[in-house]
Amino acid sequence: MIAGGAAPGFAARLRRGFAASDAAPIYGALALVAAISWGAIVLAGGQINLANTLVRSVALGLVAVGQTFVILGGSLDLSVAYQVSVTAVMASYIMQGDPNRMWLGVIAVLLIGLAIGCANGLIVTGLRVDPFIATLGSGLILRGILNASFDNFAGAVPKEFQVLGYGALGPLPYAVLLLGVVAAAAWALLRFTRFGHHLYAVGGSQETARLSGVRSARVLIGAHMLCSLGAVLTGLFLVSRLGAGAPWVGPDGNYDLESIAAVVLGGTPLVGGRGGVLGTVAGVLILALLDNLFNQLAVNTFLKEVLRGVIIVAAVAIYTVRSVRSPR
Amino acid sequence: MQGISKSFFGVPALVDVDLDARAGEVHAVMGENGAGKSTLMKILAGALQPDAGTIRLDGEVVHFSHPRQAQQHGVSIIYQEFNLLPDRTVAQNIFLGREPRRGPFVDAGAMEAATVALLAELGMERSIASQSLVRDLSVAQQQTVEIAKALSFAAKILIMDEPTAALSPQEADALFAQVRLLQRRGLAVLYISHRLQEVFDLAQRITVLKDGRLVATLDAATTRPDELVRMMVGRDLGHLYPPRAAAAELGAVRLRVRRGGGGRLRDIDLAVRAGEIVGLAGLEGAGRTELARAIFGDAPFTRGVVELDGAPIRIRSPRQAIRAGIGLLTEDRKAEGLILTESVRDNTLLALRSLRGRVGSQDDATRLVLDLARRVDLRAASLEQEVRYLSGGNQQKVVLAKWLATRARVLIFDEPTRGIDVGAKAGIHELMRELARAGAAILMISSDLPEIVGMSDRVVVMRDGAIAGELPAGASEAGVMLLATGQAPGEVAA
Numbered sequence: 001m002i003a004g005g006a007a008p009g010f011a012a013r014l015r016r017g018f019a020a021s022d023a024a025p026i027y028g029a030l031a032l033v034a035a036i037s038w039g040a041i042v043l044a045g046g047q048i049n050l051a052n053t054l055v056r057s058v059a060l061g062l063v064a065v066g067q068t069f070v071i072l073g074g075s076l077d078l079s080v081a082y083q084v085s086v087t088a089v090m091a092s093y094i095m096q097g098d099p100n101r102m103w104l105g106v107i108a109v110l111l112i113g114l115a116i117g118c119a120n121g122l123i124v125t126g127l128r129v130d131p132f133i134a135t136l137g138s139g140l141i142l143r144g145i146l147n148a149s150f151d152n153f154a155g156a157v158p159k160e161f162q163v164l165g166y167g168a169l170g171p172l173p174y175a176v177l178l179l180g181v182v183a184a185a186a187w188a189l190l191r192f193t194r195f196g197h198h199l200y201a202v203g204g205s206q207e208t209a210r211l212s213g214v215r216s217a218r219v220l221i222g223a224h225m226l227c228s229l230g231a232v233l234t235g236l237f238l239v240s241r242l243g244a245g246a247p248w249v250g251p252d253g254n255y256d257l258e259s260i261a262a263v264v265l266g267g268t269p270l271v272g273g274r275g276g277v278l279g280t281v282a283g284v285l286i287l288a289l290l291d292n293l294f295n296q297l298a299v300n301t302f303l304k305e306v307l308r309g310v311i312i313v314a315a316v317a318i319y320t321v322r323s324v325r326s327p328r
Numbered sequence: 329m330q331g332i333s334k335s336f337f338g339v340p341a342l343v344d345v346d347l348d349a350r351a352g353e354v355h356a357v358m359g360e361n362g363a364g365k366s367t368l369m370k371i372l373a374g375a376l377q378p379d380a381g382t383i384r385l386d387g388e389v390v391h392f393s394h395p396r397q398a399q400q401h402g403v404s405i406i407y408q409e410f411n412l413l414p415d416r417t418v419a420q421n422i423f424l425g426r427e428p429r430r431g432p433f434v435d436a437g438a439m440e441a442a443t444v445a446l447l448a449e450l451g452m453e454r455s456i457a458s459q460s461l462v463r464d465l466s467v468a469q470q471q472t473v474e475i476a477k478a479l480s481f482a483a484k485i486l487i488m489d490e491p492t493a494a495l496s497p498q499e500a501d502a503l504f505a506q507v508r509l510l511q512r513r514g515l516a517v518l519y520i521s522h523r524l525q526e527v528f529d530l531a532q533r534i535t536v537l538k539d540g541r542l543v544a545t546l547d548a549a550t551t552r553p554d555e556l557v558r559m560m561v562g563r564d565l566g567h568l569y570p571p572r573a574a575a576a577e578l579g580a581v582r583l584r585v586r587r588g589g590g591g592r593l594r595d596i597d598l599a600v601r602a603g604e605i606v607g608l609a610g611l612e613g614a615g616r617t618e619l620a621r622a623i624f625g626d627a628p629f630t631r632g633v634v635e636l637d638g639a640p641i642r643i644r645s646p647r648q649a650i651r652a653g654i655g656l657l658t659e660d661r662k663a664e665g666l667i668l669t670e671s672v673r674d675n676t677l678l679a680l681r682s683l684r685g686r687v688g689s690q691d692d693a694t695r696l697v698l699d700l701a702r703r704v705d706l707r708a709a710s711l712e713q714e715v716r717y718l719s720g721g722n723q724q725k726v727v728l729a730k731w732l733a734t735r736a737r738v739l740i741f742d743e744p745t746r747g748i749d750v751g752a753k754a755g756i757h758e759l760m761r762e763l764a765r766a767g768a769a770i771l772m773i774s775s776d777l778p779e780i781v782g783m784s785d786r787v788v789v790m791r792d793g794a795i796a797g798e799l800p801a802g803a804s805e806a807g808v809m810l811l812a813t814g815q816a817p818g819e820v821a822a
């Protein structure tokens with residue numbers, strides 16, 4: 001028998017929602033990493049710059065929040081790095097430094113992003129191509145088109161647009177605000193809408209979802225479109241920082257594999273069905289804190305890569321052991 | 329094997345069972361589904377470890393902690409589902425994991441030669457090429473490959489689990505010849521089968537299991553088939569079925585299929601009334617699950633008409649079926665009925681949400697799920713508990729709650745109590761009867777004969793994709809079996 005109980009208050013429900021999202025342990029890990037890295041930085045005579053760390057997290061954060069959707073649904077998007085480039089290049093190309101064309105540029109890249117996401121989703125669901133191959137392929141296509149059309153910085157964004165990258169609301173940079181709003185919206189979408197419920201269901205078992213009347217294909221296509229939106233926002237943020245877009249901004253940032261690493265580090269397994277955006281944000285912050293620590297301590301670049309790799313693998317190993325051992 | 333016991337999660341599957349097999353003997357192991365045959369065989373083959381009891385081989389006590397160890401001691405098993413790689417050759421399959429080597433390389437020549445020799449022992453070297461891909465072989469040929477593989481381990485004991493289930497009569501005859509050949513070579517063959525005829529043809533001794541206990545080991549020559557059937561099905565007094573529907577409780581025909589066909593299904597005429605539980609019996613592969621999937625729109629009928637409450641209805645997808653008020657409780661609950669990583673709440677609301685039905689606020693949803701959980705008498709720690717941590721019986725109740733949420737009026741249960749322990753079984757049966765009494769039309773597929781006979785207001789029997797016949801409430805298990813196997817009554821009674 002199950003006890004009914006009174007309806008919990010809003011605070012209690014939030015707390016329960018947080019606990020149910022499995023994100024609690026990852027935030028514990030985040031606090032630990034923050035304490036260790038800041039302690040080490042202070043001991044080494046460096047300075048803690050939280051705002052800087054947060055701004056550095058924005059580019060990866062936006063794309064990783066998007067990536068969370070597809071991975072939750074059991075899919076994957078390897079083309080995000082090139083989508084970031086497409087956005088950056090097209091935005092500055094369309095805006096051409098003209099403030100009047102700013103919104104035109106933003107709307108155009110949003111539409112392009114949605115179209116790419118829709119195409120990815122259709123290839124994965126309609127043609128039933130494995131998402132790894134499908135998005136690897138679509139990424140290559142985008143790279144080819146970009147490199148054939150642009151070989152350097154194209155156009156420019158107006159000063160007004162650079163507010164996104166450098167402006168701040170009091171002590172809070174707009175970019176960090178943007179990431180916060182996007183993450184909160186994504187969290188709410190996953191938790192309170194049918195789409196969210198269906199996405200978890202499709203990731204948990206596509207067959208069960210289908211036999212329960214869920215239109216799995218539509219759900220996955222939607223997830224791919226949301227993923228592309230994340231990449232578009234990252235592209236817009238980067239181009240506002242850089243002033244102009246170039247074809248290499250996406251691949252240089254390794255946003256494809258890094259975003260997947262952040263999602264997995266945040267507790268969403270690659271098979272999907274569980275996890276969520278809160279964990280992903282923590283994953284992104286952990287990666288940023290580590291970067292910050294390594295930079296402050298002037299750790300050798302290659303050693304840095306090794307350490308990041310070890311941490312990601314160790315984290316996933318811990319999740320696996322935990323999920324095998326912890327029947328509640 | 330002496331005093332073998334085994335429990336799964338506290339549910340006893342085998343209790344103090346003895347079994348012996350002699351060299352040069354075919355020893356049949358019989359019993360209903362869930363009697364413990366497969367568990368016993370898996371223990372002998374090293375795939376499971378017994379909780380108690382000893383296994384002796386040629387007088388020596390052995391412990392198998394892995395199937396490989398059993399194989400090395402000469403115990404091989406051929407499961408119903410073959411253990412072959414479809415895209416590798418016959419020779420590669422037989423020597424998988426122990427390929428003969430010359431230096432660092434696989435000695436393909438030696439492997440081929442050994443394979444041909446093994447096939448020759450079975451008299452099949454001409455019909456099966458050692459280099460053909462397993463994918464290209466017929467089921468019977470694949471079985472021969474499995475037997476050859478067992479021989480290559482110098483098997484002394486060969487266990488065969490329902491080897492004729494997927495074979496045509498001619499293929500089965502060929503298999504029997506191979507089994508007799510093995511017997512002459514001095515192997516002990518443990519032969520699991522439901523088919524009386526072939527058991528009496530092949531076996532010298534027969535061991536009957538029921539509910540995890542040994543009933544008897546008999547000499548085939550001095551046993552009559554009807555005696556054997558009685559031992560197998562002997563009424564289980566521990567489990568009574570709820571009373572059947574009274575004539576007054578039966579309503580109008582709710583679901584009707586007219587001349588439905590498509591895939592393997594032919595000329596299906598079927599009607600289920602409101603308030604009625606119709607049992608759908610038949611052997612494995614007779615087309616029962618296909619029929620359920622056709623009604624549910626997963627693999628829709630290509631011919632014929634489906635009517636709901638007298639009106640013809642077009643169902644081309646599960647979504648349309650759900651909308652029309654049909655629910656399917658699949659045989660494989662874990663892969664097709666539940667999202668294991670999600671909570672009781674989300675699983676219960678899954679189908680309702682997919683239809684954009686009113687769920688309302690969080691609190692409304694909680695009330696709805698709690699109400700449904702009470703109706704199906706679910707035992708869970710909380711609504712947020714992930715369903716993978718529930719017992720089989722409670723998982724089935726969650727699937728049922730999912731369909732109650734959509735107010736399904738037609739419920740199709742595919743093997744409703746398979747893998748569910750006896751106590752929970754009775755609970756599921758009670759629920760099904762309650763739902764019928766509340767006006768649902770229920771179609772129940774089951775391979776569990778006592779369940780078919782105990783639960784059904786009417787029994788429909790399928791064979792080879794068509795309906796073989798219909799029996800009224802209270803039909804005997806033998807009667808159902810006769811229709812399902814297509815044997816003339818005389819053959820069993822003889």
